[in-house]
Amino acid sequence: MRINQRTKRLCMASLAVLVVLAMAHARPTGGTISGKVTYEGTPAKSKTIDMSKEPSCAQQHATPVTTETVVTGPNNSLENVVVYISAGAPDESAPSQPVKFDQKGCQYLPHVLAFQVNQPLEITNSDQTSHNIHPQATKNSEWNKSQLAGAAPMDVTWNNEEVAIPVKCNVHPWMRAYIVVVKGPYGMSDESGAFKLDNLAPGNYTLTAWHETYGTQTQTVTVAAGKPATVSFTFKAK
Amino acid sequence: MRTLTTKSIRIFLALLAVSVLPALTAAQQMESHVGKWTGHADTGKALYFRYCWGCHGFRGDGNGENGPYLNILPRNFVAATFKCRSTPTGTLPTDQDLYNTIERGVNNSNMPSWITLTGQNRADLIAFLKTFSPRWMTEKPGEPIHIPAEPKLTLESIKHGQELFQKLECWKCHGQEGRGDGPSASTLTDNNDQPIRPYNFSAGSRFKCGSTNEDLYKIFNTGLDGTPMPSFADVVKPDEAWDLVHFLRTLQVTHKSPELTMWESTKEGAQQVASRKLSGTPTGSGVDQ
Numbered sequence: 001m002r003i004n005q006r007t008k009r010l011c012m013a014s015l016a017v018l019v020v021l022a023m024a025h026a027r028p029t030g031g032t033i034s035g036k037v038t039y040e041g042t043p044a045k046s047k048t049i050d051m052s053k054e055p056s057c058a059q060q061h062a063t064p065v066t067t068e069t070v071v072t073g074p075n076n077s078l079e080n081v082v083v084y085i086s087a088g089a090p091d092e093s094a095p096s097q098p099v100k101f102d103q104k105g106c107q108y109l110p111h112v113l114a115f116q117v118n119q120p121l122e123i124t125n126s127d128q129t130s131h132n133i134h135p136q137a138t139k140n141s142e143w144n145k146s147q148l149a150g151a152a153p154m155d156v157t158w159n160n161e162e163v164a165i166p167v168k169c170n171v172h173p174w175m176r177a178y179i180v181v182v183k184g185p186y187g188m189s190d191e192s193g194a195f196k197l198d199n200l201a202p203g204n205y206t207l208t209a210w211h212e213t214y215g216t217q218t219q220t221v222t223v224a225a226g227k228p229a230t231v232s233f234t235f236k237a238k
Numbered sequence: 239m240r241t242l243t244t245k246s247i248r249i250f251l252a253l254l255a256v257s258v259l260p261a262l263t264a265a266q267q268m269e270s271h272v273g274k275w276t277g278h279a280d281t282g283k284a285l286y287f288r289y290c291w292g293c294h295g296f297r298g299d300g301n302g303e304n305g306p307y308l309n310i311l312p313r314n315f316v317a318a319t320f321k322c323r324s325t326p327t328g329t330l331p332t333d334q335d336l337y338n339t340i341e342r343g344v345n346n347s348n349m350p351s352w353i354t355l356t357g358q359n360r361a362d363l364i365a366f367l368k369t370f371s372p373r374w375m376t377e378k379p380g381e382p383i384h385i386p387a388e389p390k391l392t393l394e395s396i397k398h399g400q401e402l403f404q405k406l407e408c409w410k411c412h413g414q415e416g417r418g419d420g421p422s423a424s425t426l427t428d429n430n431d432q433p434i435r436p437y438n439f440s441a442g443s444r445f446k447c448g449s450t451n452e453d454l455y456k457i458f459n460t461g462l463d464g465t466p467m468p469s470f471a472d473v474v475k476p477d478e479a480w481d482l483v484h485f486l487r488t489l490q491v492t493h494k495s496p497e498l499t500m501w502e503s504t505k506e507g508a509q510q511v512a513s514r515k516l517s518g519t520p521t522g523s524g525v526d527q
Contacts, residue, residue, distance in 0.1 A: 053421050130407045132468035136429060141377075142319050143328030144461045144468040146406065151473060170466030171410050173425040 031200040031223035035230050037081040037189040037209060041237035043070040049174045056128040057106035057172070067174075068111045069213045070237070077193025078211065078235060080112040082163070082180045085197070086218065087206035089184025094119040098155070101177075103131045103147075108167065108177035112212065114186050117161055121179075123147065123154040134168045135179060144170075163210050178212050209233040268365045268374065270333040275361035277333075282366025285359055290367075293348070298370035300430075310347040311430045318371035319429065319464040322447035327461040327469035329380025330373060336364045338448070345444045346437075383459050386476045388451060391484055396501055399485025402478060406470055411436040415514055416489030429464040436466075439486060440514060442493030454483050491515050 046066040051058040071079040098120040102109045104127060115121065125131055125147045133154070134144040139162040147154060158165075158181045169175040180186075187195035202225045210216045214235040223229050270277035286294075293312040295302040300314035313320065322339045323331035340360045343351035352360065368374040389395065403409060411426065413419040416439030428434040437445065447457055459479060461469030474482065487497035488507065491514045501507035 130473075132466070134466070134468065138317065141328040141373075142317075142429070142463060143326075144463060144466070145327060146468040146470050146473055148406065148473050154472065170426055170468070171407065171422050173422065 030198075031202050031225060032196060032198055032228045033083075033187075033200065033205070033207065033221055033223060033231055034194070034196040034228060035083075035232045037078045037083070037193045037195065037211075037233045037235070038076045039070075039072065039078045039214070039235045039237045040076070043072060043237040046070065051106055051172075051174070054106055054129055054172060060105035065105070065107060068176075071111075073191040073193060075193075077189070077191065078214075079189055079191055079193065081189040081193075081195070081209050081211045081233065081235075082112065082114045082182075082186060083189070083195045083197065083207060083209045083231075083233070084114070084163070084180070084182040084186035085184040085200075085205050086208040088204055090201060092184070096120070098122040100124065101179075102126055103133075103169070103175075106131075106169075106172050106175055108175060110177075112164075112178045112180065112188065114180040114182060114188055116186075117159065117181055117183055118157050121156050121158070123156065125149060125151055130171070131169045131175070132171055134170055135165045136168065137162060137165045140165065140181070163208075163216075164212065180210065207231055209235075211235055214238065268369050270336075270361050270364040270368065272333045272337045272361045272364065273357070275357050277358070277361030277363070277365035279362070279365040279369050282362035282364070285355070285363050286366050289352070289355070290363070294367075298367060308348045309432070310344075310428070310434065311432060312349070314430075315367045315370035317429075317464075318373045321462040321464060323380070323460050323463070324382040324456055325380030325460065326383060326471060327463055330377055332379045332382060333361070333364050335379075336367070337361065340364070342448060345446050347446070383456065383471065384476070385452060385455055385459075386480075388483075389477065389480055391496055391500060393500060393504065395481045395484045396488060396497060396507075397485075398478070399481040399483070402474065402482045403485055406473065406482075411466065412439065416440055416486070426466045428466070434465055439489035440491050442490045451483050451487070454486060455479055458482070489514075 046069065049065045049067060051061070051065065068080070073079055094116040099113060099115040099122070101113055101121060101123045103125045106127065123133055128149050130146055130148040132144060132146045136142055139160045140158045145154065160181070161183045162181045164178040164180045167177040167179055185197045185200060187197045189195045200223050202223050204220060204222050206218060207221050208216055208218045214237070217233050217235065219231055219233070221229050221231050268279040291302055293302040293304045293308065294300055294315065295305065295312070298315035300312040302312060305312050318330060320331045320335070322344070323329070323335050325331055325335070337360055340352045340355070340363065343349050355363070409420050410422050411420045413423065418436040418438035420436065423436050426434050426436065445453055445457060446462065447453055457467070459469060459471045461467055484497050487495045488501040488511070490498065491511050498511065502511050
């Protein structure tokens, strides 16, 4: 009889724990991680791109376009760095909102694009010329498709996490973009180097920052409820 | 006496099964199915280390002893990206596709034709080379593209193909005369970051993935994965694709074909073909300088 009561209590207690866990899982308590990405040293100068072989693109640019391998802002800030949770991310279903990726003036817009596994990607061609889209994936399947001027948008999804997939257009060898497919929340550094990850449940996370030229850096961070965590990354310019 | 023999055979077989089975891992049990043949990876392994590994490497990564000396590096089976497929871009090829490649060899590369190997040998090899990439465990080969029956050859078809050659901008790499000298040709690299040339139609050689009209149809509707050649399946309709095939044949000015004969029977075509044929001898005599 006594044992029975004890089991009952135990059952109730574990039920309560389960309910609390389920609630916590259903509603992340709005924890955030924010910070800044900077560089040390002198980055290599960007090079001017010669688009004369594609006049319809060259005409779209009043000033010549330069390479985007390192994009910096004031106060040593580093742009186009993807900051994502590489361990400890909750299993969430990907947003159904498509991410947009455009080819305009023989450039990819944006140059670095991050989104989640299985999130739809919509690729458009706004140019008067045709492009071939050639993502050189290794963890996802590699494909290569032509998209004519004025063609309908191309919809694709990516099944595996991959940081990062270089995208090429073989017809226009100067075109280069990176697609970053991540599992959990992510942020991207802007002109001031600032990034932010929203809506995180309290807990311990491993945060990775990736830059196309300077590689990756990793830090661990603890997010507490109602207390924004701050993390900063500094890359060495090579 | 007779019962004894059957018994001993049975015992022998049982012993064999017991000794062999645990040694087989899941990968080694990989099979291939081509026509009447079922290939087995464990048999293919011995063949691979006899015939293939010199170029394709111990680990199947294309990094064999001979690899660095080859222009167009040997295929990397770990990446499982294949040029000659009947399946859409980004998907795995069928066993039959791999079988055809082994049989045919890859033109303009160092991969020879392995017609000396039996059908069973080739099927076994395919089963083994599929053990190099985990993709074969998690993914199925793509659904082969549908190829409608080739329509009758007409002059209109060739002319429409010529328009498509412009519209699809094939010339940007292959050149207006199909000599593989388009404006982007000199910048092209493959997945190994090695320079790669677009196909030169005027040389008239076989295509990388076969020699028939149907092979040509497949090449631009599947793309040659791992190279700059994309798939045009989304941008060209199935009947139009045949028109393009017919026109592309006329660019092979040194290769006799019904398409070339028909094209040369017109005034415009005859002039074009004549101007594209190199005259004279390799020493230069007979060429107006």
